[in-house]
Amino acid sequence: xxxxxxxSVFDPLDPATESGHLDAPxxxxxxxxxxxxxxxxxxxxxxxxxxxxxxxxxxxLGSSYDNTGALGANAxxxxxxxxxxxxxxxxxxxxxxxxxSLSGTDGGGGGxxxxxxxxxxxxxxxxxxxxxxxxxxxSLFRTKFGTVxxxxxxxxxxxxxxxxxxxxxxDQREGDGRAWKCTLCYDRLExxxxxxxxxxxxxxxxxxGELDDLRARAAARVEHLHDAxxxxxxxxxxxxxxxxxxxxAFFLLLDRPEVYGLPPxxxxxxxxxxxxxxxxxxxxxxxxVGTVIAFLGHRR
Amino acid sequence: MTGxxxxxxxxxxxxxxxxxxxxRPVVKKPVWKWDIAAYFFxxxxxxxxxxxxxxxxxxxxxxxxxxxxxxxAASLGASTFFLIHDLGRPGRFANMLRVLKPTSPMSVGSWxxxxxxxxxxxxxxxxxxxxxxxxGRAAGFVAGAMAPxxxxxxxxxAADTAVPAWHDAYRQLPFLFVGSAAAxxxxxxxxxxxxxxxxPVRRLALFGAAADLAxxxxxxxxxxxxxxxxxxxxxxxxxxxARRLTAAGxxxxxxxxxxxxxxxxxxxxxxxxxxxxxxxxFHAGLQSAADPKYTVIPQxxxxxxxxxxQAG
Numbered sequence: 001x002x003x004x005x006x007x008s009v010f011d012p013l014d015p016a017t018e019s020g021h022l023d024a025p026x027x028x029x030x031x032x033x034x035x036x037x038x039x040x041x042x043x044x045x046x047x048x049x050x051x052x053x054x055x056x057x058x059x060x061l062g063s064s065y066d067n068t069g070a071l072g073a074n075a076x077x078x079x080x081x082x083x084x085x086x087x088x089x090x091x092x093x094x095x096x097x098x099x100x101s102l103s104g105t106d107g108g109g110g111g112x113x114x115x116x117x118x119x120x121x122x123x124x125x126x127x128x129x130x131x132x133x134x135x136x137x138x139s140l141f142r143t144k145f146g147t148v149x150x151x152x153x154x155x156x157x158x159x160x161x162x163x164x165x166x167x168x169x170x171d172q173r174e175g176d177g178r179a180w181k182c183t184l185c186y187d188r189l190e191x192x193x194x195x196x197x198x199x200x201x202x203x204x205x206x207x208x209g210e211l212d213d214l215r216a217r218a219a220a221r222v223e224h225l226h227d228a229x230x231x232x233x234x235x236x237x238x239x240x241x242x243x244x245x246x247x248x249a250f251f252l253l254l255d256r257p258e259v260y261g262l263p264p265x266x267x268x269x270x271x272x273x274x275x276x277x278x279x280x281x282x283x284x285x286x287x288x289v290g291t292v293i294a295f296l297g298h299r300r
Numbered sequence: 301m302t303g304x305x306x307x308x309x310x311x312x313x314x315x316x317x318x319x320x321x322x323x324r325p326v327v328k329k330p331v332w333k334w335d336i337a338a339y340f341f342x343x344x345x346x347x348x349x350x351x352x353x354x355x356x357x358x359x360x361x362x363x364x365x366x367x368x369x370x371x372x373a374a375s376l377g378a379s380t381f382f383l384i385h386d387l388g389r390p391g392r393f394a395n396m397l398r399v400l401k402p403t404s405p406m407s408v409g410s411w412x413x414x415x416x417x418x419x420x421x422x423x424x425x426x427x428x429x430x431x432x433x434x435x436g437r438a439a440g441f442v443a444g445a446m447a448p449x450x451x452x453x454x455x456x457x458a459a460d461t462a463v464p465a466w467h468d469a470y471r472q473l474p475f476l477f478v479g480s481a482a483a484x485x486x487x488x489x490x491x492x493x494x495x496x497x498x499x500p501v502r503r504l505a506l507f508g509a510a511a512d513l514a515x516x517x518x519x520x521x522x523x524x525x526x527x528x529x530x531x532x533x534x535x536x537x538x539x540x541x542a543r544r545l546t547a548a549g550x551x552x553x554x555x556x557x558x559x560x561x562x563x564x565x566x567x568x569x570x571x572x573x574x575x576x577x578x579x580x581x582f583h584a585g586l587q588s589a590a591d592p593k594y595t596v597i598p599q600x601x602x603x604x605x606x607x608x609x610q611a612g
Contacts, residue, residue: 061322063322063323064322066322069324070324070325072328080321082321082322093319094319094321094322130461130462133401133403133404134403134404134405134406134460134461135401135404136396136399136401136404136406136407136410137392137395137396137398137399137407138398138399138401139395154392154395154398155388155389155392156387156388156389156390156392156393156395156396157387157388157389157392158386158387158388158396158406159330159331159332159386159388160404160406160461162328162330162331163327163328163329163330163461163462163463163466163585163589164460164461164462165327165328165462166327166462167326167327168325168326168327168328168462169328170328171328171331172331172388176388177387177388177389178388178389179388241610242608242609242610243608243609243610256319256600258318258319258320258321258326258592258596258599258600259319259320259321260321261320261321261324261326261592262326263326263327263595263596263599264596264599264600264603265599265600265602265603265608265609266462266599267462267609269459269460269461269462269467270403270460271609272459272460272467272470273403273405273456273460275470275471276405276455276456276459276460276470276474277456279455279456279470279471279473279474279475280449280452280453280455280456280474281452282474282475283448283451283452283455283474283475283477283478284448284449284451284452284474284478285448286475286478286511287347287351287447287448287451287452287478287481287482288351288448290482290504290507290508290511291351291352291355291482291504292355293503293507294355294500294501294503294504294507295355295356295358295359295500
């Protein structure tokens with residue numbers, strides 16, 4: 001049973017149709033295959049150029065070759081860059097960057113003792129999008145492509161979408177006050193063009209397409225990698241049964257999601273909203289009863 | 301709460317191993333400035349004050365009615381300022397009433413405020429001018445009826461986010477917030493109204509303080525790792541002061557029947573306690589968003605236990 005008639009809170013569905021786009025085209029998205037990412041950041045540059053994202057000041061973070069840091073108002077694509085030592089027990093936690101040695105640390109030669117993981121992160125365009133649910137002005141809306149977009153002429157900078165996102169994607173732009181994030185190149189989709197990041201990606205790590213095709217392609221790719229002995233390969237965000245109802249942007253990862261800065265089991269916060277309203281109603285009733293009791297017997 | 305009890309509770313939540321992307325946060329810290337914590341306080345104050353004014357009106361307590369209506373109007377003014385000032389685009393505040401969305405507590409809250417504000421404002425204007433007394437009375441009752449939702453919806457506003465210390469406390473926060481609202485408004489009325497007229501005020505303040513302390517204790521016990529930010533750093537300091545001031549104010553209220561100075565001091569303690577409660581919740585949220593462990597550890601545990609959250 002749906003908690004709210006006009007908004008998708010927690011049932012599997014086609015979000016565009018559910019939002020009233022009756023002749024919606026097939027839902028589109030990104031399959032980001034991180035096993036193909038070379039960390040070139042062409043996606044970040046292409047995105048910033050096409051969407052006129054200011055980009056902000058990029059500093060060396062000192063933790064890895066990443067100098068963007070996180071997704072935000074001025075970074076709609078973010079290439080994470082992880083350096084791990086690899087031992088016989090598997091990969092380590094991310095470590096500080098060093099000059100890697102191609103021979104084993106024991107001096108015995110043979111064997112690579114480190115690996116780099118790279119992944120281009122982006123807005124997930126969730127099936128159950130918390131940012132869209134909590135937006136009080138209707139600035140955030142669902143397009144006919146099933147994507148989630150901010151209307152910058154309506155956003156009043158209330159900031160509610162920012163802590164609502166379980167992935168920390170959307171943020172407020174300093175000096176501007178409004179919230180900004182990936183639009184999945186809404187303007188390019190309208191013109192039958194693929195998004196700028198996917199267009200610019202030289203290795204096809206970022207693949208754009210219809211979601212059903214992408215899911216089939218991803219399933220085949222992960223099976224291929226498992227057969228090739230890369231047992232750690234896993235799909236993240238492709239499951240329509242997960243806590244956000246599956247995302248339009250999903251990933252093939254080579255380690256656990258949290259290594260890439262992704263939440264391992266994200267949930268749309270509005271899943272619990274009906275329960276929250278019930279608790280708030282009970283608390284309000286308690287306050288009303290408390291006041292009545294406070295005044296009883298005091299009529300003068 | 302004693303140090304010993306705290307240690308025992310911390311031991312129940314051992315530091316777990318977890319992985320993150322170079323210690324960087326997963327969820328974004330709210331960009332809300334201290335205005336929002338201040339609004340939690342002034343919003344509670346106006347709600348409780350309108351309830352006191354309506355009750356006083358029904359029981360013929362004119363001094364308390366006047367104090368309640370004026371307090372409500374003053375905190376309504378402050379609330380309006382804080383809410384608009386916090387916007388990234390303050391000039392677009394009217395967009396809050398562009399749609400009505402049940403999935404957005406901020407939208408629901410804006411509409412409740414749009415109903416409450418004029419009513420509370422009219423009741424206060426009628427009180428000051430002495431005109432339109434019957435309409436003022438009706439407006440006062442409308443404001444009183446809308447006051448409990450005003451006091452509790454702000455808890456949903458905070459809880460309906462991915463911020464661990466807020467979301468995980470969604471069962472307790474509404475009770476903490478209405479308790480804090482009752483204690484604060486009772487405290488303010490104890491300052492403004494002579495003890496002889498303040499018997500219901502003292503009872504409301506005691507009820508509020510008890511609800512506040514009980515909800516805080518329940519949160520501490522039942523929200524697991526997300527209780528930790530409420531004990532640490534700025535939020536921890538504010539939580540401890542909230543408990544001390546609220547308990548002291550409540551104790552003082554029971555002894556203030558004949559002494560105006562005791563009533564004033566107790567009232568100020570209750571106001572301070574409520575303010576500390578609101579800022580403690582605010583800072584606990586910021587702290588829990590800034591450290592990835594509060595996001596990653598509970599989610600990783602769900603997966604490792606084979607019980608990830610599933611849609612449907």
